[in-house]
Amino acid sequence: MSDKADAADLAESSARSLHKRLMASGHERPEGDRCPICFDLIELPMNNYSKFNACCMKKVCNGCALAARQRGLFGSCPFCRTPFSTDDTSLLAMIKKRVSKGDAVAIGNLAEQHYQGSLGVAKDVPRAIELWTEAAELGSLDAHYQLGDSYYTGDGVEEDKPRGIHHWQQAAMKGHVLSRHSLGCVEFVNGNYVLALQHFMISAKMGFEMSLNYIKEMFKKGHATKAQYAEALLGYRDAIEEMKSPKREEAKRLGPRPV
Numbered sequence: 381m382s383d384k385a386d387a388a389d390l391a392e393s394s395a396r397s398l399h400k401r402l403m404a405s406g407h408e409r410p411e412g413d414r415c416p417i418c419f420d421l422i423e424l425p426m427n428n429y430s431k432f433n434a435c436c437m438k439k440v441c442n443g444c445a446l447a448a449r450q451r452g453l454f455g456s457c458p459f460c461r462t463p464f465s466t467d468d469t470s471l472l473a474m475i476k477k478r479v480s481k482g483d484a485v486a487i488g489n490l491a492e493q494h495y496q497g498s499l500g501v502a503k504d505v506p507r508a509i510e511l512w513t514e515a516a517e518l519g520s521l522d523a524h525y526q527l528g529d530s531y532y533t534g535d536g537v538e539e540d541k542p543r544g545i546h547h548w549q550q551a552a553m554k555g556h557v558l559s560r561h562s563l564g565c566v567e568f569v570n571g572n573y574v575l576a577l578q579h580f581m582i583s584a585k586m587g588f589e590m591s592l593n594y595i596k597e598m599f600k601k602g603h604a605t606k607a608q609y610a611e612a613l614l615g616y617r618d619a620i621e622e623m624k625s626p627k628r629e630e631a632k633r634l635g636p637r638p639v
Contacts, residue, residue: 484518
């Protein structure tokens, strides 16, 4: 009985330690969320406000992409100046070249191609899981997020919710917004509203509108106070303001343009 009690105490202590680290860290987004040209954080969701370039594995914000076009740079990456690929075969070759060099972002991107069955790659979810695992081991937070989603929902692998949550925790502690929001959703579904609110507050203050909306709904249902919602709203607005720039606002007004 003593051994069991000691093991239980150790597990409880470890859980408390993890929770403390989880809530104390990851309040700032990672450097990879910054545009490599202007160095400002890219608005969320990043895919809406930036373009991913397979040549250098960088996401360039729409403002810097617009500035490059206005300087006459068409058909080439605004960051590394590599000509854009014109077909799936050459694009896949770019990705695989970076994969061969152990680039975590490229490995995660190749995983996405296997998951989607795109760029001429056969759909192979187990292979995608293998690649995301490799990318996560190399430090890719996006790969941790994807693995979290796969294991939590049983998408392509045997469902393992604790394992999925573990991946989200690893990414959230390093500032991955979607992973933080996902942890909030887990706690919300389980009725742990205090913990859910703590997670949503962190991601809302990093500029994630969906987390702010969850807090708003929690306030309406009595799971969050008016002061907490106001704090989240103020933090969200501050984050959004910090991500604005004249060029980015101009890009929004002009809408999508050819590269």
